[in-house]
Structure formats: structure tokens, C-alpha cells
Amino acid sequence: MAETPPADPKSRGRRSRPLRVADAIKDWVVEHGLQPGDRLPGEAELIEQFGMSKGTIREAMRLLQAQGLVETKTGPGGGSFVGEVTRERASALLANYFYFRDVSINDIYQVRIALEPELAASLAGKLTDAQLAELEAIMEHYAEPARSAEEERQQHVASLRFHARLSDFGNNALLGFFIGFMAQILTDLTVYKQLYTAPNHDLWQRGRLHQIDLIAALRTGDAAKAHAVMRSHMEMAQSLMDIQEAEVMKRFIAE
């Protein structure tokens, strides 16, 4: 695991005890190659090992818990365990980074336009029938044009889920996370703000046709076609959002 950078670089030597204990435990996990679910020493043992008080040890565990690196359970058989950082938590922690930074919808789409076609192309011909069926099932949520702002919003969330699922199907965890993260941000935004409140039959139809073409290209394994269709789809979505220069990501997320 990576060392947590100190907030103040000059405070190298005078890091607090919980911080040092947390680092030591991380190193210990790495050196012993512990896997998610593996047990960590209990509070009592750590108190003895480090020669520190219970409170200090517990603060160290909270530091690790907030990062998703450990989970604790009470009761017999309980204790602290190595945790696998979930996608949700990683998204939440990363979203905090952008909280005080200005990220516009256009910024998000600049990245989506570059990444999503790449994903689509790499997935062409690689999806199972079950996966294709799942994508088609999601599309059923917007088989009919929306009749209200609320329905429009629900459909937009569903279409973002389409992209998030697609990103799960690849075998590139990095690409999958980046795409899923952006879908998550846009979803939160859709739910919180009154974005996408104007049902537009024409755009609905074109967006749906895009996805139908995309599924077809994915099924037949036409990577170039999948890339082109996804690119058109993204560009259309971007122009749709272009008006919305709202601020984005004005919330936190973490444990």
C-alpha cells in the first residue's frame, strides 16, 4: 500500500502516534501479503505490541477504516480484518478531491468522449449473451419517450447505468473505474439537481438508436463501428449538456 502523504510535508518526524501505528499496520499487511478478510491483531494485542493506550490504537484503526483498508466487527470471532476497498468508497473518496475544484459537465464529457469509445471498441465481440441481455434489459427502462420531467430524469439515470455496467464488463479495472466514476458523478447530479428536466422526443429517439446500434456492433464484434457509434452518442450527449454549465460535485462522500 502507499504511504499516506502528511498534510504538512515538513512534519515528517512529528507525526502523531495513531498515524504511525496506521502506517505500521499497512506495512505489516503488505509484507505479510495479507488478503481481504484476513484477521488483524486484536486491540489488546496491538496495545501490547505498540505499547500504546487503547485510545491511540483505536484512532489508528479509524484512520485505516476511513480508507476502507480495515473493517471491524464486535463480539466473539470479531476483530479487525483486512478490507477490500469497494468501488463505491473509492468513488466517494475521489469525489472529495473534486469538491473544492471546479469541474464542469463539459470537463466530464471531454474525458467521456475520449474513454467510452475506447471501451466500446475493446469490448466488441467479447460480451456474453447474458451481458448483452442485461444491457438490453436496462434499455427497456427508456423504451418509451418520457412524459414528464421526473420520468426524463429516471431514464437518464438508467442510461447512465447502462454505461456503468458496460464499464464493469471490460477486464481493465482502471478504465472501468474511471468510466464508472464519471457515470456516478453524473447520476448524483441528475438526482440532486433539476438537470434533464425537458423531455425531448427527438433526442430521446436518436440516443436510443445509438444504443441499439452499439449493441449490434458489440454483438457482431465490429470494433470500429462500436467506437464510432459510442463517439457519436457521447458527442450528442455533450451538446445536450452544453447549456448546463452548472457547478458539479458540490458534495462530499466518505466514511
Add this chain to the structure above:
Amino acid sequence: MAETPPADPKSRGRRSRPLRVADAIKDWVVEHGLQPGDRLPGEAELIEQFGMSKGTIREAMRLLQAQGLVETKTGPGGGSFVGEVTRERASALLANYFYFRDVSINDIYQVRIALEPELAASLAGKLTDAQLAELEAIMEHYAEPARSAEEERQQHVASLRFHARLSDFGNNALLGFFIGFMAQILTDLTVYKQLYTAPNHDLWQRGRLHQIDLIAALRTGDAAKAHAVMRSHMEMAQSLMDIQEAEVMKRFIAE
């Protein structure tokens, strides 16, 4: 800010007190629109406000500290302050997500190939003379071919810094973070493992020419050229790494 998702979704109601306090403080920060550096209530005040013990409050602060959301200082005028999540910390937290997942060098390059040309194109004609000069200064670190494995490694780190700086110059914080994150991962990898240990004069020359062409295109504002050159550069780098199917990101990073 975003709520920290519980490790176990079913444990909605029985979240521990430090967790609930941390969430309450986050909400309080958001609702009051506090900015980085703004003061949070002191321990004593929080103890009274929440009606909880000092230990519980402190554990809550550790949860927030690990996420980079607060910083604490001792002494008069000290206390807890709203913190801005640094790029380093966000990178570290995100790297933890990938610790137990397999991310290959090829995976990283699939994303780089999609993103870096996009960045280069969007920056064409937008850089100041000072920024261009800084990039050229970095290139000086590999003006001559490496004569040893160690020099080769240093040059590779420097060339990654080139890309990281370039990503800082854009005004898209999202794109900048993604690119900088990948450069960071590759840098750590270069330092830790014996990657890039075979000096290769031919590849060194081609890589350097790429960057010279890139600078020229950025200066003249030729977006298409910048895109193409960066794409070639990335593809060459990828083929260079292709042999290295080593596992990546086998370390943690956080506070």
C-alpha cells in the same frame, strides 16, 4: 460532500458514533459552505454539542483526517480546520482501490492512449511561454542517452514528470487528475521495480523526437498534430512496456 458508504449495506442504522459524528460534521461543512482553512469547533465544543466523550469525538476527527477533509493543529489558535484534499492524497487513496485488483501496464496504456492525445490537442496554442519553457527544462534531463540502468530509470521518471506537468497545465481538473494518477503509478513502479533497465539508444532517440515535435505543435497551436504525435508517442511507449506484464500497484498509500 458525499456520504461514506457503509462497508456493510445492511448496517444502516447501527453505525458507530464516530461514523455518525463524522457524517454530521461533513454535512455541517457543506451546509455552511465552509472553505479550506476555515475553523471547525474545538474538541471541547464538539463534546458538548454531540454529548459524547472525548475519545469518540477524536475517533470521528481521525475518520475525517484520513480522507483529507480536516487538518488539526495543536497549541493556541490550533484546532481543526477544513482541509483541501491534495492531489497526492487523492492519488494515494485511489491507489488503495487497485491494490487487490489486477491492473497491468497494458491496462494503464490503454487509458493513456485514449487520454493523453486528447489532452495534448486541447492544450495546443494555449500554453504560456513559461509553461513551454518548463517542459523543455524537464526534457533536458534526458537530452543525452542513458549510459546505465540507473540513468535510464531517472530519465524515465523525468519523462513521466513531463506528462504530469502537462496534465497540470490544462484547465480540466478531472482529465488532469486521471493522467497525473497514471503517471504517478508508473513512476512508483519505475522506482520500486527494475523496470526500464535496458538502455536503448534507438528508442530514446525516437521518444525524444516525439516530445520535440509535440512541443512544436503545442507552440504553434496545431491541435491535430499534437494529437497525432502524442498518440504515436504513447503507442511506442506501450510496445516498449509490452514485455513487462508485471503486476502493478502492489502497495498502499494513505494517511
Add this chain to the structure above:
DNA sequence: TAAGATTTGTTCGTATGTATC
């Protein structure tokens, strides 16, 4: 169902460390 064992969760009082004035 109930009791007991185990482990984390929480409190309180006190003392120490640290930075500012």
C-alpha cells in the same frame, strides 16, 4: 430461550505535549 464468553465500543478523569503570546 437464556446465560456466558469474547471482542469492540464508549466514557471519564487525569496528565502531558506543543505552539502562541
Add this chain to the structure above:
DNA sequence: GGATACATACGAACAAATCTT
């Protein structure tokens, strides 16, 4: 250097959760 205002750390006790019998 001393006083002040904070966070930091310790220790003992008790509470709550959960597994086993």
C-alpha cells in the same frame, strides 16, 4: 521564561454486540 489554549495520550471501568453452549 512563563502563562495560556489547544490537541494528544493514558488507564481503568463499564456498555454493547455477537457468537457459543
